[in-house]
Amino acid sequence: MVRKAEFEDSSFIEAAIELIAVGGPAAATMAAIARAAGAPTGSIYHRFSSRAALLAAVWHQCLAALAAKMLPPLNQGQSEAAVKALIDWATKHPAMARVVLLHREDDLIDGELPTELHKQMNRLNQQLGAGLSALLSHRQKTLSTSNLALANFAIFDGPIAALKPFLRGPKNVTPPNHTTADNGTCRAAALACARASLDLLE
Amino acid sequence: MVRKAEFEDSSFIEAAIELIAVGGPAAATMAAIARAAGAPTGSIYHRFSSRAALLAAVWHQCLAALAAKMLPPLNQGQSEAAVKALIDWATKHPAMARVVLLHREDDLIDGELPTELHKQMNRLNQQLGAGLSALLSHRQKTLSTSNLALANFAIFDGPIAALKPFLRGPKNVTPPNHTTADNGTCRAAALACARASLDLLE
DNA sequence: CATGAATTAAAATAACCATTCTAGAATGAT
DNA sequence: ATCATTCTAGAATGGTTATTTTAATTCATG
Numbered sequence: 001m002v003r004k005a006e007f008e009d010s011s012f013i014e015a016a017i018e019l020i021a022v023g024g025p026a027a028a029t030m031a032a033i034a035r036a037a038g039a040p041t042g043s044i045y046h047r048f049s050s051r052a053a054l055l056a057a058v059w060h061q062c063l064a065a066l067a068a069k070m071l072p073p074l075n076q077g078q079s080e081a082a083v084k085a086l087i088d089w090a091t092k093h094p095a096m097a098r099v100v101l102l103h104r105e106d107d108l109i110d111g112e113l114p115t116e117l118h119k120q121m122n123r124l125n126q127q128l129g130a131g132l133s134a135l136l137s138h139r140q141k142t143l144s145t146s147n148l149a150l151a152n153f154a155i156f157d158g159p160i161a162a163l164k165p166f167l168r169g170p171k172n173v174t175p176p177n178h179t180t181a182d183n184g185t186c187r188a189a190a191l192a193c194a195r196a197s198l199d200l201l202e
Numbered sequence: 203m204v205r206k207a208e209f210e211d212s213s214f215i216e217a218a219i220e221l222i223a224v225g226g227p228a229a230a231t232m233a234a235i236a237r238a239a240g241a242p243t244g245s246i247y248h249r250f251s252s253r254a255a256l257l258a259a260v261w262h263q264c265l266a267a268l269a270a271k272m273l274p275p276l277n278q279g280q281s282e283a284a285v286k287a288l289i290d291w292a293t294k295h296p297a298m299a300r301v302v303l304l305h306r307e308d309d310l311i312d313g314e315l316p317t318e319l320h321k322q323m324n325r326l327n328q329q330l331g332a333g334l335s336a337l338l339s340h341r342q343k344t345l346s347t348s349n350l351a352l353a354n355f356a357i358f359d360g361p362i363a364a365l366k367p368f369l370r371g372p373k374n375v376t377p378p379n380h381t382t383a384d385n386g387t388c389r390a391a392a393l394a395c396a397r398a399s400l401d402l403l404e
Numbered sequence: 405c406a407t408g409a410a411t412t413a414a415a416a417t418a419a420c421c422a423t424t425c426t427a428g429a430a431t432g433a434t
Numbered sequence: 435a436t437c438a439t440t441c442t443a444g445a446a447t448g449g450t451t452a453t454t455t456t457a458a459t460t461c462a463t464g
Contacts, residue, residue, distance in 0.1 A: 004431070005441065024308025030422060040443045042424080051422060102306060106226030125378055132380055149367040149383035153391050161363040162399075165351040169307075176327055178334055181351035189355050189399050196398030197364075197391050206461070207411065232452055242413045244454085253452060 009047050009057070011037045016058045021095035022169055025055065025107050049114060056113050059103060060121050062096040065089070067128060074131035074155070077138025082131075083159050083194045087187050090163050098167050101160055128156075141201040154197035159190035211249045211259070213239045218260045223297035224371060227257065227309050251316060258315050261305055262323050264298040267291070269330060276333035276357070279340025284333075285361050285396045289389050292365050300369050303362055330358075343403045356399035361392035 015036035019028040030051055034041040048054040069089045073081035090097035113121075132151045133143055141147050165181035217238035221230040232253055236243040250256040271291045275283035292299035315323075334353045335345055343349050367383035 007442090024306060026308055029420090041422085042444070043442060045423070046441065102308070104226060104304060104306065106228055106304075129378060129380060145379055146383050146387040148380040149387060150391055152380040153364055153367070153395075157363045157366060158360060158391075158395060161359045162355050164359055165355070176331060177347055178331060178350040178354040181348050185348040185351060188402050189352055189360075192398040192402055193355075193360060193395045196394040200390050200394055209412090231450090233450095243452085244414070245412060247453070248411065 005046070007037060007039045007043055007047070011039070012044055012047060012054060013058050013061055016054060017062065017095050017099055020058070020102065021098040024102055025104075028055070028058075050112065052108070052112065053114055053117065056108055056117055056121070058099060059108065060117060060124065062099045062103075064120075064124055065093065065096060066100060067124060067131075070155070071127060071131050075134045077135055079135055079155060079194060079198055080191065082135075082155055083191055084187075086156075086159050087163065087183075087190055090160075090167065091183055094167060097160075097163065098169065101164060101167055136201065139198070139201060144202070147201050150197055150200055154194045158193040158197060162186050162190035162193055207248075209239060209241045209245055209249070213241070214246055214249060214256060215260050215263055218256060219264065219297050219301055222260070222304065223300040226304055227306075230257070230260075252314065254310070254314065255316055255319065258310055258319055258323070260301060261310065262319060262326065264301045264305075266322075266326055267295065267298060268302060269326060269333075272357070273329060273333050277336045279337055281337055281357060281396060281400055282393065284337075284357055285393055286389075288358075288361050289365065289385075289392055292362075292369065293385055296369060299362075299365065300371065303366060303369050338403065341400070341403060346404070349403050352399055352402055356396045360395040360399060364388050364392035364395055 012033055015033050016028045019032055019036060030041050030044055033054070034044055044054065048057065066086065066089055069085040070082045073079075073085060090100075129148070132148055132155065135151055135155070136143055136147055163186045165179055166183055166186040168180060214235055217235050218230045221234055221238060232243050232246055235256070236246055246256065250259065268288065268291055271287040272284045275281075275287055292302075331350070334350055334357065337353055337357070338345055338349055365388045367381055368385055368388040370382060
């Protein structure tokens with residue numbers, strides 16, 4: 001039985017990523033996503049139960065793609081390589097990188113996410129936490145809350161913030177001087193930030 | 203002529219700041235802001251032409267408050283003191299700090315902002331740019347775009363990202379280990395990040 | 405003490421968007 | 435060939451929330 005689907009989950013996810021990268025999450029309306037994917041709006045609901053579910057899938061896909069590059073070095077205690085992996089990934093996938101940069105917890109509201117996705121997101125978070133722990137272990141540091149937070153900033157939040165001037169959206173009109181920078185500068189800042197923060201581990 | 207106003211601009215701005223701090227910008231609906239301020243929704247429109255204008259005023263007020271603390275040391279080339287000022291300010295005004303942390307350009311959309319506010323925002327941006335330039339000058343560095351971006355990350359974006367684990371909202375349910383940290387840890391990370399980035403100036 | 409500008413107050417409206425619905429079309433199984 | 439199922443297609447619906455409107459209130463001023 002059944003008719004072949006013309007649109008896949010990924011069609012809508014990818015369309016949403018592009019829209020978010022350009023105009024922020026607010027620009028990713030269901031109508032806009034459908035239009036970008038060349039589909040009628042109704043079709044999205046055959047793939048995703050709600051907009052919240054779709055946006056959660058977007059967030060998960062981006063974070064998972066990033067984690068795939070970072071976890072191997074991280075689990076071997078190679079912090080420098082992990083940060084470099086982040087930068088290379090962001091350079092290669094600027095749209096996904098912008099999704100990560102623009103992500104805010106309160107975008108995900110609604111406890112009504114599909115169970116499956118919820119599990120995947122938990123697993124991913126767990127893997128990232130394990131990666132940070134591995135990093136600490138390799139450096140013979142305690143697995144304290146402060147050390148974990150420090151490592152998280154050193155490896156993720158710091159470098160991502162450092163990439164901000166490089167990850168400018170396309171449509172910006174008046175970009176002040178201090179909001180633009182080339183890849184090399186951002187890379188240096190991200191690495192410096194990571195090293196300095198990791199030196200603080202106790 | 204005229205009746206005395208019962209509500210001031212600041213009533214609504216402050217109510218909005220609290221709401222944003224707790225539930226993100228999406229929680230700051232006109233109805234919620236009015237309720238929090240103890241006013242009817244309609245009254246807000248006697249102070250602000252639109253929600254966009256109000257939110258822009260919120261953003262400007264928070265950034266201006268922060269800048270007031272940071273610009274003096276910055277203009278004297280005291281980068282360390284500037285970052286400390288940021289941390290102290292965030293510690294003292296967590297709600298405003300969260301507004302800064304959660305701020306995203308695309309929240310400000312709509313080119314239809316009041317001229318006056320637009321001017322104020324331009325002036326503020328200019329002052330911040332001048333502060334960064336002063337910092338570079340004191341260190342005998344060139345005023346290149348990369349150096350400005352680097353300084354901006356060192357003084358603003360980096361430290362603010364470092365404070366994230368300390369600036370957790372109240373309502374969070376399952377805060378993963380690596381997302382919480384005390385003030386001391388965050389302070390150390392912010393300062394380390396700043397120092398390391400400033401060392402990269404050319 | 406009347407006047408009217410500026411306001412409070414709350415209800416009405418309108419715009420935007422997610423979601424649902426109705427119809428028709430494709431596809432594989434029986 | 436027919437049926438059940440899953441899809442496309444796009445219009446209709448409904449809920450949320452910004453904004454407007456209308457009426458009543460206040461108060462400095464002439």
